[in-house]
Amino acid sequence: MASGQRIQARGARQRVAAQRAAARRAQRTRRLLLAGGGILIVMILAIVLVAVRPGQPAAPAAPGTAAQAAEVAAAVAGVPAATFDSVGAGTATGLTATSGQPLLTSGGKPEVVYMGGEYCPFCAAERWALTTALSRFGTFTGLGLIHSSPTDVYASTPTLSFHGSRFTSKYVSFAPVEWFGEASDASTPFGHAYLEQPTAQQAALFSEYAGGSIPFVDIGNQYLIPQAQYLPSALQGMSWSQVAAAMRDPGSPVAKDIDGAANIITAAVCTLTDNQPATACTPAVQSLERTLAR
Secondary structure, three states: OOHHHHHHHHHHHHHHHHHHHHHHHHHHHHHHHHHOOHHHHHHHHHHHHHHOOOOOOOOOOOOOOHHHHHHHHHHHHOOOHHHHHHHOOOOOOOOEEOOOOOOOEEOOEEEEEEEEEOOOHHHHHHHHHHHHHHOOOEEEEOOEEEEOOOOOOOOOOEEEEOOOOEEEEOOOEEEEEEEEEEEEOOOOOOOEEEOOOOOHHHHHHHHHHOOOOOOEEEEOOOEEEOOOOOOHHHHOOOOHHHHHHHOOOOOOHHHHHHHHHHHHHHHHHHHHOOOOOOOOOOHHHHHHHOOOOO
16 A cells, blocks of 8 residues: 555544544443433433533434335445546545454355444444445345434434345355444443344454444454444435435545445455456456555
């Protein structure tokens, strides 16, 4: 990787890390409010509501319909190769390579594991990149359209949900775990109600590699995404269809974020599929493969 690329990637990682730290502080504050009681909590809540979010607490945005989801999924899967090639790595951060680990497989194919939560704005960002990257290798059905929590940082980020979805591919397996929903539950590690549960193997991977944060993505146990590859800022205020449309414009901030992250994921998967299929593992993607540290 060239010096300029390393500096750009390091700066992007630092920005993402700073925003994730802010999100963790906000999450700890919410847990403190939920765990406390009495007059002090009432006073704190009153101050927060007046100073930060006057009026009624923001309600979760309505999810998209099945027809909308199918339309957006098709648009995300149809981003032209020329657009991907023009964006390259864009403004996304890279991956972390494991060392000496056996290939993670399922059904004789390399397996990609995703663990996240529907409330999580950083998971919201990463899902766009994962969906468009994996759509170059196979087909999604049953994707949902949701928003991240309206009370977290990057409130109500538009995104897709893997809950209830299915992915089919000749080349790679995908095991998504939408671990947490949006409803609050102070008894869970992330302060939100459980939606799905990981297998013992997935929980072990999370424990070993994730550093206690989501989203977590393991690509064949050879490459890891221990945090979102870009910040959700460019997605704020957009509809799902607007995000999908912006992904087709290589000059847009959305494309530089999402398509860049997707290209990096695609390059990692291509290293595990012997650069098949050629429609995904293009010469531009193969050039990115050489930048993945091993």
